[in-house]
Amino acid sequence: MTQDVLSAPERAPILARLEAAGVPAEISGHRIAEYSYDASNYRVPPLGVVFPRSVHDVVAVVTACRETGTPLIGRGGGTSMAGNAIGPGIVLDFSRHMNRILSVDEGAKTADVEAGVILSHLTREAEDATGGALTFAPDPSSKTRATIGGAIGNDACGNHSVRYGRTSDHVVEIDVVTSDGARLTATSTGLRATDPADAYSVSRAFDLGEDLKQLAGDNLAAFRTELGRIQRQVSGYHLANLLPENGLNVARALVGTEGTCALVVRARMKLVPKAPSALLVCLGYADVVDAAKDIETILEFSPAAVEGIDEAIVDTMRLRRGADSVLGLPEGKAFLYVDLDGENPEKVAREADRLLERLAANGRLVDGRAVPDLVQRATLWRVREDGAGLSSRPASGGESQAGWEDSAVAPENLAAYLADFRRLLEVHGLTGIMYGHFGAGCMHIRITYDLRCEDGRAVYRKFTQAAAELVVRHGGSLSGEHGDGRARSEFLPVMYSPAMIAAFETYRNLWDKAGIMNPGSITDPDPIDTNLALEGVPDREWRTHFELRPVEAAAAGADKWVHAVQACIGVGRCRSDAGGVMCPSFRATGDEKDSTRGRSRVLQDMVRGAGSIDEGWKSEDVREALDLCLACKACSNDCPAGVDMATYKSEFFSHYYDGKIRPLSHFSLGWLPRWLKLTTRISPIVNAVLSSPLAKVVAAAGGLTTKRAMPKFASRKMLRDALAGFGNNNGTGDTVLFVDSFTKGFRPEVAGAAARVIEGTGRQVSCESDACCGLTWISTGQLDTAKKMMAKTVAKLDDGTDAPIVVVEPSCAAALRKDAPELLGTEAAERVSHRIQSFAEAVKGWVAEGWQPPAVPESVTVQTHCHEYSTFGATVQRKALAALGVADVTEATGCCGVAGNFGFEANHYDISMKVAEQALAPALASTPESTPVLADGFSCAMQVRQLDPERKSLHLAELLDPQTTTHHTEGQS
Known part of the structure; x- marks a missing residue:
């Protein structure tokens, strides 16, 4: 059973009331779809979404919802795995505007922040403001997009909770708005009105404070015996904080209430000292139970973190991102990360050695090592932090779901609990993929339920009941970090007595007299198998051009298009503003609509064919959601769930524009090779013409921006001269140089440089300059034409040899490597795909085989093309330059903003330039004139030219060209 959007007349009262109050709700089809999901198994369409800019906006929304009886749901980063960031009323998204860090007080060791502040932003700001002396400790894996309000709502913890505890351990004061419009501040000793001049709030604070004292007094025995039994007891309400011995700490009692009591708008948070020295110790075990048996020994060393993952996550990371995406991992099938820290690095290293000796003596450790290398440490932590996404579709095939991903026991009980839990999985015919906070006894386990079918949902319900009973038998908690939400609230009576459940209900009612705050969670919960997102998707075949691999990973009975667009599980890494390249448009706008997750949710509602988006391939809401997707393909590498939005966009556009008039740019740019x-x-x-005043007229006529400098077109003679003597199209070489349309049409000198470099390695070059990969047709969704072009090219390249095919333009290399086999589905396309190399990839291989390159500069700034980043590896350019001996590489880690046709289109120019400001523009600004700037991608080179008209970027081939090497190095000699 799933819920859908109310009809227009049913929504009219609240929408009219919000409009009158000056806080209108957004109700477009795509907006409703974006906010119908979080990172859980659930889908609950809201009535509308509001993005408050101030506390006054929040009060206005609360008033409108109270007067109309409309549910109200607070939301931060939308990363809840329990379903507590979605609901059937008005969703307030605090992350977009109410996200200011108001102050950092080093003396008081506190920070004053709004609810929408992202956790990693607060950590960075605190460390910058205090010279690295202080930091904000809670660091869940979602810290780069989760907000303070969300962390308070769930009582989030994170990797270092062994040392620093939960969010509730770090609150000083919390400012909230209650459903009756009171503005209150919860403190460690009670409640007060946020504004002392607000008479109603003053009265409300006094009355509520007295009621909370009475509640604690009436339940002294229950609060003392049932609550706070283990470190990670997050399930239910934290009412032990109201006890007299805890000083009526209302602030801590509010943490973990999941938005069911009041809306958090601001908070003062504690900061903690940051150890100057840290060392990661990585441990390998035969299985997770053996790993758990060593936890008590590890805890004797006072670690800052003890995290664990199993081999399924590691295997998936390597499959998705290559073998070198996981560096420094010891032997084993289950792994622990132990973070040791202190004042002195030598002392920390000695402690690491002593820990390894103790664990070896225990007899369970398969392999262990300290990991001092910062690059290796970063890759290892990323595997752990991407655990939820990686485990959703593991390398072994199939898919796993949340739902029982957050149980916790005392660390000393963890091994026994996991052993019993594995037996429970076997009884129900399920597999669990395990990772989590082993040092705190908190396990994240994604399980292979089939939530698409009735039998699978019955297994889900039966198993969850049994799992709840099991964790309680081990003295544990249903939730250790994520909260109860829709996923576990129904089973709180398994964990708590009827008296405690009644106390929870009383507590909630004292805060929310109107009964509108986040219904369905904790008290009076929705059944756990209601509103499941995978239920109710019609059994329909969606005909696609792309094969949308891996087909073998599709769930039984799921159409491949449905399965592909359902890859997103909502973890929201695409909402991060640092690290990786995805998602450049979200980083430019801050709008959920422009995130990979937002687009995925719209596509997921599209395949449902119900609710706000029911027009299938012709949906205007889907087209609008995809409009600002740059098709950079970064998500296919950076998204832990493997979403490839560029492919989905191309597929959708091919159907959407079938029978419709396409934008002019689809002809001017999409047909560019012709x-x-x-x-x-x-x-x-x-x-x-392009140098005359007519240039703007021509550009406008083609749907192109008039603000961007156009490239100079090359002549046929220029290409002939560049490739003179290199066996053009004669097929006699042992290395094929594929000269793409961009290189032929705009910079044939790069083809000549590439040919000379290949020749300089001792190889014989055969040039293919009369074929096209079809990329421009792919990016504009003209897939019938793209397949024809690509089939002709594959036929030319499939010459019966296994000679490597080195492609000058990285985006064309990516198209031939990845898109060709997925569009054509032929053995010939597969054969050609395996032979394709980007130029940087080829260079790395030549050096490894013994080629001695010419002299190279000491320093280089490089803009890696997004398609090369996603298809050939995120570090392909950096590794090639390192192999060549370039000592200092500055990498503009981000999309350049042009992304093929996107940055040339009139309606996308402004976003294109905002994207450039994220990485490329700062990198150029910090690059001396004497330092070469590499931009192998033609679109990247055009953006460099746009940002700095006086600077000429180079292709890597030009940097290595024997004819020009001296010129490039003499400025740095």
């Missing part, structure tokens, strides 16, 4: 056949014949005339 136009280039003409321009190479008349390039002087074309260049003259």
Whole structure:
């Protein structure tokens, strides 16, 4: 059973009331879809979404909802895995505007922040403001997109909770708005009105404070015996904080209430000292039970973190991102990360050695090592932090779900609990993929329920009941970090007595007299198998051009298009503003609509064919959601769930525009290889026009921006001269140089440089310059044409040899490597795909085989093309330069903003330039004139030119070209 959007007349009262109050709700189809999901198994469409800019906006929304009886749901980063960031009323998203860090007080060791502040932003700001002396401790894996309000709502913990505890251990004061409009501040000793001049709030604070004292007094025995039994007892309400011996700590009692009591708008949070020295010790075990048996020994060493993962997550990381995405891992099938820290690095290293000796003596450790290398440590932590996404579709196939991903026991009981839990999985025919906070006894376990079918949902319910009973038998908690939400609240009576459940209900009612705050969680919960997102998706075949691999991983009975767009599970890494490249448009706008997750949710509602989006391939809401997708493909590498939005966009556009008039840019840019056949014949005339006042007229006529400098078109003679003597199209070489349309049409000198470099390695070059990969047709969704072009090219390249095919333009290399086999589905396309190399990838291989490159500069700034980043590895350019001996590499880690046709389109220019400001523009600003700037991608080179017209970027081939090497190095000699 699932819930859908109310009809327009049913929504009218609240929408009208919000409009009158000056806080209108957004109700477009795509907006409703984006906020119908969080990172849980559930889908609950809201009535509308509001993005408050101030506390006054929040009060206005609360008033409107109270007067109309409309549910109200607070939301931060939307990363809840328990379903407590979605609901059937008005959703308030605090992350977009109410996200200011108001002050950092080093003396008081506190920070004053709004509810929408992202945890990692607060950590960074605190460390910067205190010279690294203080930091904000709670660091859940979602810290780069989760907010303070959300962390308070769930009582989030994180990797270092062994040392620093839960969010509730770090609150000083919390400012809230209650459903009756009171503005209250919860403190460690009670309640007060946030504004002393607000008479109603003053009265409300006094009355509520007295009621809370009475509640504690009436339940002294229950609060003392049932609550606070283990470190990670997050389930239910934290009412032990109201006891006299705890000083009526209302602030801590509010943490973990999941938005069911009041809306958090601001908070003062504690900061903690940051140890100057830290060392990661990585441990390998035969299985997770053996790992858990060593926890008590590890805790004797006072670690800052003890995290664990199993081999399924590691295998999936390597499958998705390559073998070198996981560095420094010891032997084993289950792994623990132990973070030791202190004042002195030598002392920390000695402690690491002593820990390894103790664990070896225990007899369970398979392999263990300290990991001092910062790069290796970063890759290892990323595997752990991406655990939820990686385990959702593991390398072994199939898919796993949340639902029982957050149980906790005392650390000394963890091994016995896991052994019993594995037996429970076997009884129900399920597999669990395990990771989590082993040092705190908190396990995140994604399980292979089949929530698409009735039998699978019955197993889900039966198993969850049994799992709840099991964890309680081991003295544990249903939730150790994520909260109860829709996933576990129904089973709180398994954990707590009827008297405690009644106390929870009383506590909630004291705060929320109107009964509108986040219904369905904790008290009076929805059944755990209601509103499941995978239920109710019609059994329909969606015909696609792409194969949407891996087909073998699709769930039984799921159409491949449905399965593909359902890859997103909502972890929201695409909402991060640092690390990786995804998602450049969200980083530019801050709008959920422009995140990979937001687009995925709209596509997921599209395949449901119900609710707000029911037009299938012709949906205008889907088109709008995809409009600002740059098709950079970064998500296919950076998204832990493996979402490839560029492919989904291309597929959707191919159907959406079938029978419709396409944008002019789809012809001017989408057909560019065809136009280039003409321009190479008349390039002087074309260049003259583009240098005249007519240039803007021509650009506008083609749907292009008039703000961007256009490239000079090359002539046929220029290409012939560049490739003179290199066996063009004769097939006699042992290395094929594929000269793409962009290189032929705009920078044929790069082809000549590439040919000379290949020749310099001792190889014989055969040039293929009369074929096209079809990329521009792919990016504009003209897939019938793309397949025809690609099939012709594959036929030319599939020459019966296994000679490597080195492609000058990285985006074309990516198209031939990845898109060709997925579009054509032929053995020939597979054969060609395996032979394709980007130029940087080829260079790395040549050096490894013994080639001695010419002299290279000491320093280089590089903009890696997003398609190369996603298809050939995120570090391909950096590794090639390191192999060449470049000592200092500055990498503009982010999309350049042009992304093929995107940055040239009139309606996308402004976003394109905002994207450039994220990484490329700062990198150029910090690059001396004497330092070469590498931009192998033609679109990247155009953006460099746009940002700095006086600077000429180079292709890696030009940097290594024997004819120009001296020129490039003499400025740094």
